[in-house]
Amino acid sequence: MTLPLALSQNTVNLVYAAAAILLILGIKRLSSPATARSGNLVAAAGMALAVGITLFSPGLDRYWLIAAGIAFGSVIGFASARMVRMTAIPQMVALFNGVGGGAAALIAAAEFHRLAPEPGGLAGDILAGIMFSALIGSISFSGSLVAFAKLQELLPGRPLTFPAQQVFNGLLFAATLAAAVAAAAAEEQVWMVALLVGALVFGVMLVLPIGGADMPVVISFLNAFTGLAAASTGFVLDNVALIIGGTLVGASGTLLTVLMGRAMNRSLANVLFGAFGAAPSGGGAGGAATADGQMVREITAEDAAVMLAYASQVMVVPGYGLAVAQAQHATRELADLLEARGVRVKYAIHPVAGRMPGHMNVLLAEASVPYPQLMDMEDANPELGRTDVALVVGANDVTNPAARSNPESPLYGMPILDVDSAANVIVLKRSMSPGFAGIDNELYSNPKTAMLFGDAKASVERLVAGVKAV
Amino acid sequence: MNAELIFSLTIFALAVFLGFELIARVPTLLHTPLMSGTNAIHGIVLVGAMLVAGTADSTLEQVLAFVAIVFGTVNVVGGFLVTDRMLDMFRRRPDRPDRADRAE
Numbered sequence: 273m274t275l276p277l278a279l280s281q282n283t284v285n286l287v288y289a290a291a292a293i294l295l296i297l298g299i300k301r302l303s304s305p306a307t308a309r310s311g312n313l314v315a316a317a318g319m320a321l322a323v324g325i326t327l328f329s330p331g332l333d334r335y336w337l338i339a340a341g342i343a344f345g346s347v348i349g350f351a352s353a354r355m356v357r358m359t360a361i362p363q364m365v366a367l368f369n370g371v372g373g374g375a376a377a378l379i380a381a382a383e384f385h386r387l388a389p390e391p392g393g394l395a396g397d398i399l400a401g402i403m404f405s406a407l408i409g410s411i412s413f414s415g416s417l418v419a420f421a422k423l424q425e426l427l428p429g430r431p432l433t434f435p436a437q438q439v440f441n442g443l444l445f446a447a448t449l450a451a452a453v454a455a456a457a458a459e460e461q462v463w464m465v466a467l468l469v470g471a472l473v474f475g476v477m478l479v480l481p482i483g484g485a486d487m488p489v490v491i492s493f494l495n496a497f498t499g500l501a502a503a504s505t506g507f508v509l510d511n512v513a514l515i516i517g518g519t520l521v522g523a524s525g526t527l528l529t530v531l532m533g534r535a536m537n538r539s540l541a542n543v544l545f546g547a548f549g550a551a552p553s554g555g556g557a558g559g560a561a562t563a564d565g566q567m568v569r570e571i572t573a574e575d576a577a578v579m580l581a582y583a584s585q586v587m588v589v590p591g592y593g594l595a596v597a598q599a600q601h602a603t604r605e606l607a608d609l610l611e612a613r614g615v616r617v618k619y620a621i622h623p624v625a626g627r628m629p630g631h632m633n634v635l636l637a638e639a640s641v642p643y644p645q646l647m648d649m650e651d652a653n654p655e656l657g658r659t660d661v662a663l664v665v666g667a668n669d670v671t672n673p674a675a676r677s678n679p680e681s682p683l684y685g686m687p688i689l690d691v692d693s694a695a696n697v698i699v700l701k702r703s704m705s706p707g708f709a710g711i712d713n714e715l716y717s718n719p720k721t722a723m724l725f726g727d728a729k730a731s732v733e734r735l736v737a738g739v740k741a742v
Numbered sequence: 743m744n745a746e747l748i749f750s751l752t753i754f755a756l757a758v759f760l761g762f763e764l765i766a767r768v769p770t771l772l773h774t775p776l777m778s779g780t781n782a783i784h785g786i787v788l789v790g791a792m793l794v795a796g797t798a799d800s801t802l803e804q805v806l807a808f809v810a811i812v813f814g815t816v817n818v819v820g821g822f823l824v825t826d827r828m829l830d831m832f833r834r835r836p837d838r839p840d841r842a843d844r845a846e
Contacts, residue, residue, distance in 0.1 A: 295783055296760065302779045303768040309829040312779050316822040319786065323818070326789045332796035334804065341795070341808050342788075345815025352816070353823035358831075364824055365778050368785075372817035375787045378810035382794045382803045397747050495781050502787040503757075507750055509793050515750055516757050517786030523761025524780055528773065623770055630774035638831040648770060 279328045287325040288513040294318025295517055299524060322513045358638060359595040362628045363423035366416045366491050369498050373412025376501035377471075380406035381464060383508055388459040399459075401507035403452040406464065407471045409501035412494045414475030419491055422484060429484030438545065441477050448474055478544065483682070485669045486543045488628040489532045493540065496525030532624065568704070571722035573731065576698050577738025580606075583660035585616045587652065589689055590632050591625050593666015593702060597728035600639035603665060606732055607641070609739045619645055620652035620662075620689050622670035653690045662694035664715075666701065666728045672713045697721040700731045775828050782821025788814030 298315025301307035323342075326332070349368075356364045380402045387394050394402075421427040434440075448470030455463035482490055499521025506514030533540050580586055588607065594600060607617040619641065625632045636646060647655060656662060664671055671691045674681035691697055697720050704716070704725075715721055724731050768776055791810035798804045 295786075296764065299761075299764045299776075299780065299783070302776050303765045303772060305769065305772060308772055308775055309826065312775075312782075312822060312825045312829060315779060315783055319783070319818055319822070322786060322789055323792070326792050329793065329796065332793070334795050334798065334807075337795050337798075337804060337808055338792050338811060341791070341811025342815050345812040346819050348812070349816040349819030349821075350823065353820040353827065356824065358827075361774070361778070361824060361828065364820070365774075365781055368817050368820045368824070369781050371813035372781070372784050372787055375791055375810040375813035375817065378806045378813065379787065379790045379794050382798060382806040382810070385803050385806070386797065386799055395744075492777055495777060495784070498787075499780070499784040502784045502790070503754065505787060505790040507747075507754075509790050510746060510750070511790060511793065512750070512753060514786055514790050515753050517783055519754050519757035520761040520764070521780045521784040523758045524765045525761075525777070527762050527765055528768075528777060528780075531768075532773065621770075628774045628777070630771055633771045634774055634828055634831060 278330050278332065279325075281330055284325050284329050285512060288322060288511075288516075291318045291322035291325070291513055292516040294321065295520060299520060322517070326513075357598075358635065359598065360424070361634075362488065362491065362626075362631065363420045365628070366419040366423065366494070369491065369495050370413045370416025370420065373409040373416060373494070373498040373501055375409070376405045376498065376505050377409030377413060377468065379505045380409065380508065381468060384455070384464050385461060388461065388464075394459060398508055399456045401504045403456055403467065405501045405504040405508065406467055407448065407452055408497050408504065410468050410471035411475035411478065412497040412501060414472040415479045415494050415497075416475075416491070418476050418479040419487055419494065422479075423487060427480075429487075431483045432480040437477070437481055441474065444470060444474050444477060482543065485624070485683075488624055488631075489529060489540070489543050491628070492525060492529040492532055493544075496522050496529060499523075499525050568716045569719075569722050571698065571724055573724060573734035574738045574741075576722065576724055577735050578742060579661055579696060579698065580610060580615070580663065580735065581613055581739050581742040583610075583615055585618070585655075585659045585661075586610060587656055587659040587662045587694060588617065588619045589625075589662055589664045589667050589671060589691055590619060590621070590636065591665065591667025591670060592631075593668075593700070593728045595626050595631065595635055595666070597666065597730075599665060599729035599732050600635045600641075602729050602732040602736060604636075604639040604641050606736050606739065607645075609736060613739075617645065618647050618652070618655060618659075620649070620656065620691075621646050622649055622667070622689050625667055625670050649687060649689060653693075656690050657693045659694040660696060662691045662697045664691060664697065664699040664701075665732065668701075668713055671715050673715055673718075674713070678714075691715060692718055692720065695720070698724060700724050700726070700728050702727060775825055778821065778825040778828060782818060782825055785814055785818030785821055788818055790814075 295315050295318040298311045301311025384402050422429050451463050451466035451470055455467050499518045503515050503518030503522055506518055610617050621632050671689050672683055673692055675683040675686045675688045692715055699721055791807055791814045795807035798807045
């Protein structure tokens with residue numbers, strides 16, 4: 273069955289050009305706070321236009337299959353985007369990214385299966401495009417699933433390593449590339465299957481040894497990967513919309529990855545293959561820091577509330593614990609109470625606090641925290657020296673002084689919030705377990721530091737009650 | 743190299759530069775929404791999945807294409823919706839009676 277009103281390829285391409293312009297305008301508007309939301313809508317309109325006009329492509333067939341797929345996918349996409357809690361958004365982005373990569377790999381596999389039976393019938397550029405989308409799309413798919421599992425805590429967040437892992441990964445990647453070359457040369461299905469399996473396993477092995485603190489960079493990296501895989505299917509299918517849309521994401525995603533890495537003072541190579549793989553685990557054989565680590569001072573919510581109420585400046589340092597406990601509204605309430613008493617309240621936002629850059633901004637905006645109260649790391653660090661109480665709400669690795677002082681630490685070199693330069697530090701923490709990166713934090717054994725244990729939201733609410741009672 | 747490939751490579755090269763330029767000045771505040779938004783945009787791979795479904799011969803190819811369409815649609819629909827939810831929070835800052843009540 274073919275639709276009677278199939279258009280010419282030229283007409284379809286013209287509409288693709290219009291759709292590409294909408295996508296470009298959308299990304300442009302997404303990068304400025306005032307226009308971001310409309311930018312998302314403009315990009316969505318461009319996407320709807322591109323998908324819509326594709327239905328009228330010459331020679332298109334199997335409308336029942338397409339309609340069923342889109343209907344099914346829409347239900348899943350709609351339901352998961354609606355029902356996900358804001359705290360779980362990083363892993364949701366990882367999941368959406370993964371299925372995009374999977375789609376690119378499946379397209380490559382289907383095209384190869386359709387075209388390969390006549391050896392030599394495939395042009396070199398088509399073959400190269402097929403192999404590239406299959407390879408990159410599969411790595412992005414399985415890598416994103418592992419990132420999802422780590423963020424969802426289905427897998428441990430700490431790096432998972434085994435001896436000679438780098439060597440194994442190197443050999444696996446070489447074998448996968450060899451399968452791609454063999455598939456292109458022999459044009460036989462068995463090599464395509466080997467390529468797909470190899471790339472899927474490699475994606476898993478690539479992300480497993482990466483610690484939780486680096487997961488945002490990894491997701492951004494895989495996002496760029498999926499963009500390139502999509503662009504590559506554009507070369508296979510000779511489709512300009514795919515080339516433009518995929519490449520835009522590949523390029524902007526690469527830059528975004530670099531920007532995030534820069535915020536952590538780490539190169540991409542260092543994130544992917546580097547120091548975290550060799551991280552000592554939490555209770556390892558005693559270094560100097562762990563010996564101290566047992567001695568921490570606990571504080572009651574009432575005492576902490578008094579400290580806060582009589583401070584002249586309080587700096588809130590939010591982290592993933594705040595997101596998990598949904599403590600942003602209670603924190604805002606506490607800040608309002610303190611401000612009513614004349615305490616200056618600021619928020620120190622580390623670029624990668626939470627599980628994604630900007631994660632804390634999103635959550636605090638949800639709680640209507642005034643934007644001028646949010647300070648980024650460069651402004652917050654000098655201000656912390658003038659702060660009476662630094663209130664750390666569920667942040668860990670981004671406050672670890674080992675990043676400054678201990679060259680042995682896997683965090684060494686990452687810029688951190690200098691929380692220990694405040695006169696007093698109150699840390700709200702669920703328990704003494706190490707942070708997402710699986711590393712002890714010597715901030716907790718600092719004599720300035722008092723620990724308030726418990727769920728972040730419950731603790732903040734106890735502080736609110738305490739401040740009211742002062 | 744045929745003419746179409748050279749044309750495609752030209753488009754590719756220009757899009758690379760455009761992608762870099764477009765987001766070069768993005769504030770940290772918008773990193774997560776931007777990542778999520780561009781994540782939705784590579785859902786354009788759905789277009790490729792539809793074209794492959796349209797020409798699929800064997801049952802295997804149809805199954806592959808069907809799964810690719812489902813994946814691509816989840817990427818597009820979920821990606822744009824979740825980005826919109828995220829950005830919606832930034833917009834509603836000034837007047838929100840429901841939250842204001844709780845905060846007092």
